[in-house]
Structure formats: C-alpha cells, structure tokens
Amino acid sequence: MKEDQITKHSSIHDLDSPYNVFPFPPVIQTGERQDQSQASLAFYVQIIRKHFLMIIALTALCTLTTAVYMARKPDVYGAAVRVQIDVESNPASGINGKPVVINNSASAPDYFETQLEILKGSGLLRRVVKTLDLEHNKAFFRPQMGQRTTWQRLLDMVGMGRDSGDSSQPVDDGVLMTSSVAPATDKEDLAEIKRLNPFVGAIQSGLEVEQVGKTRLVEIRYTHRDPHVAAKVVNAIADTFVQANLEKMTETNSGAGAFLKKRIYELQEQIKNGEERLINYAKDNQIISLEPSQNTVVERLNSLNRSLLTAENDRTLAEAAYRAALEPGAAEALAASNQSTAAAKLSDLRQRLAQLKAEYTDKWPEIKVVQEQIAEIEKQDVENKTNSKSLAVKGLETKFREAQRREQEIRDAFEKARSETITQNSAAVNYRILQQEIQTNQELLNGLWQRYKENDVILAGTPNNIRVADYANTPERPIGPQRTRGVGLAFAFSLAFGIGLALLRELSNNTVRTMSDVTRSIRLPTIAVVPTVKSWPASKLLPSRKLFLQPRNGNKNGRPLIMYDDAHSRLAEVYRKLRTTVLLSRPGKTPKTLLVTSSMPAEGKTTTAVNMATILAQTGASVLIIDADMRQPTLHEIFQLDNSHGLSTLLAGKNNQAEMLSLIHQHEETGLYVLPAGPPPIKPAELLSSGQMRRLLEITSPSFTHVVIDSTPVVSFTDSVLIANLVDGVILVVQGGKSPKEIVQLSRKELMDVGANIFGVVLNNVDVTAQDGYYYYRPTA
Numbered sequence: 103m104k105e106d107q108i109t110k111h112s113s114i115h116d117l118d119s120p121y122n123v124f125p126f127p128p129v130i131q132t133g134e135r136q137d138q139s140q141a142s143l144a145f146y147v148q149i150i151r152k153h154f155l156m157i158i159a160l161t162a163l164c165t166l167t168t169a170v171y172m173a174r175k176p177d178v179y180g181a182a183v184r185v186q187i188d189v190e191s192n193p194a195s196g197i198n199g200k201p202v203v204i205n206n207s208a209s210a211p212d213y214f215e216t217q218l219e220i221l222k223g224s225g226l227l228r229r230v231v232k233t234l235d236l237e238h239n240k241a242f243f244r245p246q247m248g249q250r251t252t253w254q255r256l257l258d259m260v261g262m263g264r265d266s267g268d269s270s271q272p273v274d275d276g277v278l279m280t281s282s283v284a285p286a287t288d289k290e291d292l293a294e295i296k297r298l299n300p301f302v303g304a305i306q307s308g309l310e311v312e313q314v315g316k317t318r319l320v321e322i323r324y325t326h327r328d329p330h331v332a333a334k335v336v337n338a339i340a341d342t343f344v345q346a347n348l349e350k351m352t353e354t355n356s357g358a359g360a361f362l363k364k365r366i367y368e369l370q371e372q373i374k375n376g377e378e379r380l381i382n383y384a385k386d387n388q389i390i391s392l393e394p395s396q397n398t399v400v401e402r403l404n405s406l407n408r409s410l411l412t413a414e415n416d417r418t419l420a421e422a423a424y425r426a427a428l429e430p431g432a433a434e435a436l437a438a439s440n441q442s443t444a445a446a447k448l449s450d451l452r453q454r455l456a457q458l459k460a461e462y463t464d465k466w467p468e469i470k471v472v473q474e475q476i477a478e479i480e481k482q483d484v485e486n487k488t489n490s491k492s493l494a495v496k497g498l499e500t501k502f503r504e505a506q507r508r509e510q511e512i513r514d515a516f517e518k519a520r521s522e523t524i525t526q527n528s529a530a531v532n533y534r535i536l537q538q539e540i541q542t543n544q545e546l547l548n549g550l551w552q553r554y555k556e557n558d559v560i561l562a563g564t565p566n567n568i569r570v571a572d573y574a575n576t577p578e579r580p581i582g583p584q585r586t587r588g589v590g591l592a593f594a595f596s597l598a599f600g601i602g603l604a605l606l607r608e609l610s611n612n613t614v615r616t617m618s619d620v621t622r623s624i625r626l627p628t629i630a631v632v633p634t635v636k637s638w639p640a641s642k643l644l645p646s647r648k649l650f651l652q653p654r655n656g657n658k659n660g661r662p663l664i665m666y667d668d669a670h671s672r673l674a675e676v677y678r679k680l681r682t683t684v685l686l687s688r689p690g691k692t693p694k695t696l697l698v699t700s701s702m703p704a705e706g707k708t709t710t711a712v713n714m715a716t717i718l719a720q721t722g723a724s725v726l727i728i729d730a731d732m733r734q735p736t737l738h739e740i741f742q743l744d745n746s747h748g749l750s751t752l753l754a755g756k757n758n759q760a761e762m763l764s765l766i767h768q769h770e771e772t773g774l775y776v777l778p779a780g781p782p783p784i785k786p787a788e789l790l791s792s793g794q795m796r797r798l799l800e801i802t803s804p805s806f807t808h809v810v811i812d813s814t815p816v817v818s819f820t821d822s823v824l825i826a827n828l829v830d831g832v833i834l835v836v837q838g839g840k841s842p843k844e845i846v847q848l849s850r851k852e853l854m855d856v857g858a859n860i861f862g863v864v865l866n867n868v869d870v871t872a873q874d875g876y877y878y879y880r881p882t883a
Contacts, residue, residue: 149608150601152869157600164596165589172588173255176245177580178308179329183340184571185320187217190351214313217568221311221322221343224302225286228294229346230338231301232284242301245328259585280338283345305335319571329577340570348566362554369547376540383533406516413512417505424502428495448483451476614846615838620863623843624850626834629687629862630680632673632710634869677717680864684714684831687861693830695799695809697858699822701849703815705837706866708736711812714833719773723807726766726775730813730825732786735779737812741769748780752798753789759801766802775806786814790824799828816849826858833861838868 150157190213220226236242250258287294308325322339326332455472462469614620617628685692698711708731715727728749729737738745747765767776783789802809811829814821826832832853836846846863853860 146605149604153600153604153607157597157604160600160603161593161596164599165593168592168596169256169259169585169589170252172583172585173252173259175583175585176327177250177255178325178327178582179332179577179579180323180325180581181329181332181336181574181577182321182323183336183574184314185322185340185343186569186571187214187318187320188567190567217347218311218313218320220346221320221339222306222309224299224306226339226342226346227302227305227309228287228298229284229342230305230335231298232287233280233282233338233342234334236301237298239331241328241331242304242326245326245331255585259589280334280341283338283342286346305339308332309339325582333574333576336574340573344566344568344570347568351566359554359557362550362557366547366550366554369543369550373540373543373547376536376543380533380536380540383536402519406512406519410509410512410516413505413509417502417509420498420502420505424495424498426498445483448476448479451479611839612842612844613839614836614841614843614863614865615868617865619843620836620865624836624846624863626850626860627862628865629683629833630676631838631865631868632676632706634867673713674717677713680714681717681721684833684861687831693861694803694807695811695829695831696861697811697813697822697825697829697832698835699813699826699832699849700815700835700837701817701841701845702837703734703818705815705835705841707815707835708740708812710833710835710864710866711810712737712740715774715808715810716772718808718810724775724805725773725808725810726777726802726806727810727812728777729779730790730811730821732779732782732789732821733814733819735782737776738778741767741774741776743767743776743778745778745780748778749798750780750783750786750789752777752780753792753794754783756794762798762801763805787820787824790821795825796828816852817845823852823856823858826853827856829859831859831861833864835864835866837866840867 231237287298305324310323312321313319314321322336324332324336324339326335451472455469455476458466458469458472464470614624617631620626620628684696687693696714698707698714700707711727715725719725727737729735730749732750735745735748737743738748752762752765765777767778768774769776789795799809809829811825813825816822816834822832834846834849834853850860
C-alpha cells in the first residue's frame with residue numbers, strides 16, 4: 103500500500119507545528135492553532151521548564167563559586183597622579199630675550215603620544231624600581247596592609263560589610279614622595295635589566311596612563327594590593343618622568359658637564375702623580391733646589407774656579423821668579439834684594455817696637471810678638487848672608503813647586519765639582535720638564551673648572567616643560583576587584599549557559615520525543631501519546647492490583663494496565679482515543695486483525711497490546727490477543743496462564759479448528775481471550791511464514807470481533823514483518839526519548855516494503871507535565 107493511502111485512511115493528518123505534543127489525537131484539541139513564532143517560543147519555554155532544576159542548580163553553583171572566588175581575591179587599591187606636559191622651550195637659547203619653542207604639541211601630536219609611551223616604558227620603570235628599592239621591599243609582592251578577610255569581603259558584596267575606613271588595620275604614614283631619583287640603568291648592564299624585569303612587569307600590569315580630556319594633563323593610575331605602595335609607586339613614576347625629561351632637555355650640557363667632570367678628575371690624578379714623581383726624582387738625584395742662591399754644588403764650583411785662577415796666577419809668578427833666578431848673576435842680585443828687603447822690614451819692626459814700648463810695658467803680648475819677629479829676621483839675615491846665593495835659588499824653586507802642587511789640587515777639586523755640576527744640570531733639566539708638565543696640567547685644570555662652573559649655571563637656567571600637578575595620597579578604600587559585577591556576570595553567564603545546555607541537550611537528542619518528530623522524521627501519523635506514569639498525579643492512578651500488574655506478572659516496566667473498572671482514569675481516556683482512532687481508520691469497515699510491534703525491545707508494545715485489547719473488550723466486543731513473540735513471551739505471565747501449549751504448538755502441528763480454539767484461554771477479569779506463545783521454538787520465523795499462521799487468522803477472525811497480535815521488535819527480528827502483511831493494520835509503538843529516529847525510520851521502511859498497512863505510531867512513555875495549553879479529559883463526579 104502506498105504511503106499516501108496509509109495517511110488518508112488514518113484519522114490523523116499532517117501536523118504543521120513541530121511542537122504540538124498531544125496525549126491524544128488532535129481531533130479533540132480545542133482552540134485555534136498558534137502561529138509559528140508563538141509555537142517556537144512555547145517550545146523554548148517548555149525546554150526551560152523541563153530542565154528548570156538543572157538550570158537553577160548550575161546557575162547557583164557557578165554564582166556561588168564565583169562569589170567565593172571573588173571574595174578570596176585580595177583587595178586592590180588605586181592611586182592616581184596628574185602630570186602637566188607643556189610645550190618644550192629653552193630661554194637659554196632665546197633670541198632677543200625671547201625663549202625658543204623647541205616642540206609644540208599642537209603642531210606635533212606625536213610628541214604627546216611619545217610621552218605617554220615613555221611613561222609606560224621599561225626604562226623609566228627600572229629607574230622607579232631602583233629609586234624605591236623595591237628589590238628589598240617585601241610589601242611589594244606580599245602586601246599585608248589593608249587586606250580584609252574572605253568573610254568581610256563576602257559581607258561587603260551583599261552590602262553588609264562595614265566601611266573600610268573603620269578597619270583596625272594600621273595605616274602607613276610613611277613619606278610618599280621620593281627625595282632623589284636613581285640614575286638610569288646602563289644599556290649594557292644586561293644582568294641588572296634581567297634582575298629588575300619581574301618588578302617592571304609587576305608595575306606595568308597595574309599601570310594605566312591616559313590623557314585627561316583635551317587638556318595637557320596626563321593621569322597616571324597604579325593599582326596594588328598595598329595602598330601605601332600604590333601611592334609611592336605612582337608618585338615615583340611621576341617624579342622619575344619629570345627628572346628624565348629634564349635630563350633629556352639638558353642632555354648636551356649634561357654630556358659636556360660629565361666630560362668636564364671626567365677630565366677634571368683625570369687632570370687631578372695626573373697632577374698628583376706628577377708631583378709624586380717630581381719628589382721622588384729630586385730625592386733620587388739629590389736635588390735640593392735649582393735656585394742659584396740655594397744650590398751648594400754650583401756655589402762650590404764657583405769658589406773652586408776662583409781659587410784655581412788664583413793658584414794658576416801664583417804658580418805662574420813663582421815659576422817666572424824661579425826661572426829668572428837660574429839666569430847668571432840673578433842669584434846674587436836676588437840675595438842682595440832679599441837682604442835689603444829684610445833690613446827694611448827689620449827697621450820697620452824696630453820702629454814699631456819703640457812705639458809700643460812707649461805705650462806699654464815689655465810684658466805686653468804684642469811687644470813680645472814684635473820682638474820675636476825682630477829676632478827671627480835677624481836670625482834669617484845672618485843665615486841669608488851665609489847662604490844667600492843658594493838659598494835664594496832654592497827658595498824660589500820651593501815656592502814654585504808649592505804653587506804648582508797647590509794649583510793641581512785645586513784643579514782636581516774643580517774638575518770633580520765640574521763633573522758633579524754637569525750631572526746635576528742634566529737632572530735639573532728633567533726636573534724642570536716635570537715641573538713644567540705639572541704646571542701645564544694645573545693651568546688646564548683651572549680652565550676646566552671654570553668651564554664646569556659655567557656649565558652648571560647653564561643647566562640651572564634650563565626650564566622643565568613637564569611638572570607634577572597633583573601628587574597621590576594613600577587610598578582609603580579599595581577599588582577592586584569588582585566583586586558584585588563579577589558575581590552578576592557569573593550569574594548571567596551561568597544562567598545563559600544553563601539555558602543553552604538545556605537547549606543543546608534537547609536539540610542534539612536524536613530520539614523521537616514529540617508528535618512533530620513522528621510526522622517530520624518518520625512520516626507517519628501519531629495516533630496516541632501515552633504519558634509516563636510519573637506524569638499523572640498519584641490520586642488519579644489507583645495503586646491497586648486491578649490497575650497495575652506488578653513486574654512479577656511480566657510487566658517489567660511497571661506500566662499501568664487498564665482494567666474494566668478504571669473507566670474514569672486519564673490513562674483509560676488515552677486508550678479510548680486510541681480505540682476510536684483505530685476503529686475509524688478504515689472508512690466503511692472496522693479492522694479485525696491488528697499487529698502491535700515496536701522498533702526496539704522494551705518500548706512498551708506488550709503493554710500497549712494488552713491495554714488496546716482491554717479497551718476494545720470494554721465495548722462488549724469479543725477480543726483475542728495472541729502472543730506472537732515466541733522468543734520472549736510475556737502474556738502468559740501477565741494473565742497467569744499455562745504456556746506449555748500455545749501459538750508455537752498450533753503452528754508446528756496440523757490441528758483442526760476445534761483443536762486450535764481449544765488452546766485459547768479467557769481471562770475472567772478483563773474478558774479477553776488469550777493465546778499464549780507456547781514453548782519457544784527453534785526457528786520462530788519459519789513457523790510464522792508458514793500457511794498455518796494465515797489459517798489461524800482465518801479461523802479466529804469469524805469467531806472474534808478483533809484479534810490483537812503482540813509480536814517481536816521489527817529491527818531485531820523478521821517476525822513482525824512476516825505477520826504485517828497478514829493483518830488489517832499495524833500499530834508501531836515508539837518510546838519517547840529512547841527510540842532513535844533512524845531505527846524507527848528503518849522499521850517503517852521494512853514494514854512498508856512488505857505492503858503493511860501502518861495505522862500510525864503510539865508515542866509511549868512521554869512526559870507531558872511541562873506541556874501547557876492543551877485540553878485534557880477530566881472525569882466528572
């Protein structure tokens with residue numbers, strides 16, 4: 103039979119809305135159909151309501167976890183300082199008394215941006231680390247001041263925490279401004295750069311620099327867990343920035359000053375070393391002084407020179423007298439000359455003695471001296487007269503030799519003194535060279551000192567175009583973390599995630615759950631939607647044996663079985679709708695033989711077959727239910743029948759009509775006629791495909807109003823496919839939320855391939871508690 107013929111013969115036609123989940127055919131639904139947008143909205147609302155507890159639990163867990171996490175995060179304090187950046191000018195370079203503008207931020211906007219980047223640069227921050235000595239400041243990485251407990255932060259998040267200003271934490275009133283700025287790190291000092299990198303990175307992570315509106319002000323903000331450290335660091339950054347800018351502006355003069363200072367130091371060292379060399383040289387060469395008035399060597403040489411001239415003159419005269427005496431007759435003349443000389447001298451002495459005696463006595467010392475001289479001259483005169491000639495020559499010779507010897511001695515002393523003077527003159531030359539070198543360095547040092555002082559004056563007159571407008575104070579209240587905001591975002595995101603997870607679970611579920619799934623995917627009508635037992639209020643399901651057949655009776659899922667005295671139960675109403683749909687499925691002719699099957703095991707086909715047969719029997723019809731599931735029979739357990747003989751016995755043997763009907767049992771409580779499966783055969787499929795099965799249906803059809811057959815799952819075995827073309831119609835049971843669409847589609851295809859007349863699908867075990875807006879039958883009192 104073609105698919106359109108099957109749909110036409112059913113009481114349920116195509117359903118446009120994919121979200122209509124009816125517990126019974128839509129012919130009893132009241133109200134108008136909602137449009138597509140309303141149906142979509144209702145579908146999402148239903149999903150949210152279905153997974154409401156999961157969404158709430160996930161949201162509460164994430165929100166609480168975030169709250170605890172945010173409460174455990176330490177407080178963060180922020181301090182801000184403002185720096186004013188003006189145009190760069192230098193009055194020292196002015197023309198006619200007017201300063202020259204070096205850089206105008208209006209004409210060079212990149213100047214301002216450059217300054218902002220310098221503020222965040224590693225070079226500037228390294229100077230800050232060195233200035234504050236953060237390497238030895240334990241509070242930088244492990245702050246203790248201003249931190250509250252986790253409980254206090256939780257209370258603060260809900261508005262119950264006390265003001266931070268009332269905290270008993272001690273307040274550090276230390277100096278917030280730096281007295282001096284450390285020098286910049288040398289570019290080649292890679293070890294220091296590497297050592298300071300962790301501190302620079304920590305400062306950069308909490309540093310923010312931005313321009314204040316369209317002004318020349320720049321606001322520097324720094325956050326830290328210690329309020330005092332936050333204020334000190336941001337103030338140090340501002341001071342270091344100002345100092346670095348001044349150093350840049352005076353870089354030329356500063357370079358010259360550094361060069362002058364270096365040269366001054368070098369000259370001072372050279373002068374010091376030169377003076378030490380000069381002293382050691384004078385000591386080694388015995389130089390006391392080079393002044394003529396204080397130089398003993400030169401003075402002694404001059405004295406010896408004069409003595410040598412005198413000695414040479416005396417020697418010349420003595421030699422001339424001696425050589426003259428050697429001439430013939432010169433000796434006698436010399437002797438006579440000597441005698442006359444002695445007589446004249448003797449006369450003079452005698453006159454002198456007479457004068458002295460006139461004034462003094464003979465004991466006067468001078469008188470005695472004169473007397474002795476007179477005696478000596480007289481003695482000599484006597485001797486001279488004796489040897490006048492020989493003595494005169496001998497005397498001249500002796501005098502000559504004495505003068506010659508004396509000359510030689512003085513000459514030797516002069517040559518020695520002259521040699522010493524020459525040596526000293528050579529040392530004096532080197533000594534004076536050292537003196538001149540020291541004097542030259544001293545003059546150069548004096549000039550450099552003068553230039554250095556002039557350079558300092560120029561540096562002092564250079565203005566700084568950057569200054570600190572407002573320093574930061576120690577913050578009293580933390581500015582972060584934004585705990586309330588974080589918890590709020592966590593709540594929003596976790597709620598959205600929970601809803602998304604619920605939607606994902608629903609949309610990724612490939613099982614058949616709704617009538618729309620059956621219509622779109624299986625392309626079969628839904629003839630009934632059987633709700634799950636937990637969907638019904640307990641007061642509406644009587645927990646009696648007449649309502650439930652316990653698992654010991656074969657109903658392993660504990661599904662309710664309708665009895666004749668449960669006429670007003672909602673579950674009975676569902677099966678009444680199913681009965682009506684089946685009876686009206688063939689216009690002009692009521693179907694007699696029905697096959698109830700499923701795609702997979704444990705989908706509720708046996709429960710549906712029993713309930714369907716029971717509800718048909720309530721109309722007074724004679725209904726036979728056959729257990730064709732000879733692989734796992736259950737009807738004999740449900741109805742508590744003997745299974746030693748049954749369907750397998752009939753199909754295996756050649757029985758007449760009376761023998762076949764004799765194996766059928768009647769259940770007193772329901773009025774149903776039951777044919778159990780009988781002993782399990784070796785090859786059930788071969789028995790069902792035999793002519794005995796067709797003959798059985800031909801025999802039982804005239805005897806019973808309806809014949810309901812419970813068979814095996816379609817996908818697992820071929821039993822149902824073999825029976826499908828022998829009956830008037832097939833009811834396919836699908837358990838909602840369990841049966842994959844592909845499996846059900848395969849089952850439909852196999853049944854359609856053999857020409858089975860599929861009435862439709864019974865959507866079993868569906869949770870309909872979340873479905874609103876539909877009409878349900880409510881029993882009246």
